[in-house]
Amino acid sequence: MGPARRACPCPWALALLLLAAAPRGARAVPQVCACCPGEARRGSAVARLCAERPGLLLRGRCCLDPPRLLGLDMGSCNRTSLCPGFQDASTAVVIDLTENPLEKLPDASFLGFTSLQSIAVPLALDCPGGSAAWENITAGADSRLCQGQRNACNSSGELAWLCPENSQCAPNGPGLVQCLCWGPYHGYKCLREGTFPMLLFYGVLGAVTAALSLLVWGTQRRKAKAS
Template identity: 65%
Template sequence: MGARLLLLLLPLLLPPRAAAGGTVCGCCAGPLHNGSAVARYCAARADAEPRGRCCVAGGPPPGRIVGLDLSSCSLRSLPPGLPEAAAAVVVDLTENPLPALPNASFLGFTRLQSLAVPLPVECPGGSGAWERVSTRGSSRLCQGQRNPCNGSGEPAWLCPENALCAPAGPGLSQCLCSSPFHGYKCLRQGAFPLLLFCGVLGAATATLSLLLWGTQRHQAKAP
């Protein structure tokens, strides 16, 4: 319960992300490639429309990126705005000089079902994280993301006694506290102290704001 509340509060604590069609959708020039997997998926969804290199669904929530086409973008690393597309179902990274992808490159991409990468690049999480891994020309296709919490390789034993394993992306998992447990290793029981948490957070934010205001004012007055 505590982990879920923190996840809900996290967007309030972080700077706002760019709107769909902003950073990641515009990091490569041009529209979706005609005939690409992302373009076909976008055309098949009545609630979606192309926006830059993204396929954006109307909601809920509005402006959700469900497809991302970054093929032929001369990428030598994944763009910093990639997490904006964490709700994507289809992603195309082919025809880019990308190196091996770090294991946590697609952390949070729990809905990803089709990922195309350059042939020299392995599927994130390894072949065991996908139902099907195939090659086509200069591309490697990773399809059907598996739930890492199911099957003989289940990592649930790593979770505390009062927590459940949950998917966190290709080959990645996380532990979420079961209600009514929360806190470190889900050892605390009862309702999460939301009012106390918000009070402490508000006081810390106000203190930091006053400190920054005083510092900037002092610098502005200095000759």
């Protein structure tokens, strides 16, 4: 009988075991949570949110209901622009951007932030989407608090013309909307009727991929023979 073989450690298997054993709040912390040093400031709206609701966790500058981000505290970060990965906070209910020398934010900064109900910004900035995007706006000594995001689709009957026939208006962030196709309609301006041709699409995609693979293989084979 030969010597016993020592099991070879598998790094990927070890990584999976460590991930499974990791605490619930230690997994997949969004990049934006580490944009500013430290944790959410004591007494901030984000810290209060985490303290008031059992099961929520503070990780860096974020309040998480893992893996969902509910609150982001970027206050006093000395930022002139939003953090990289700011779109990770699109599920946030509360955001604090106060005490930063922020320049005017691009219109699309809050695209997809449909859950946002409270955001505090420096007094020099307007509320995202403008005053019409919020139910209540309070100006303090050095900050502006915007609360209660309005559904832009319901704010004015004039928005109906923005969406083509066979589609409906849907909110897409403060003061932002998107047009979603009705039922069987799809494609450009929702003009095509019927289900999307998935089999045809993937069939063509597979054929093109196979043809390119064969072309590359043939090219490499000829080069190998020539050498």
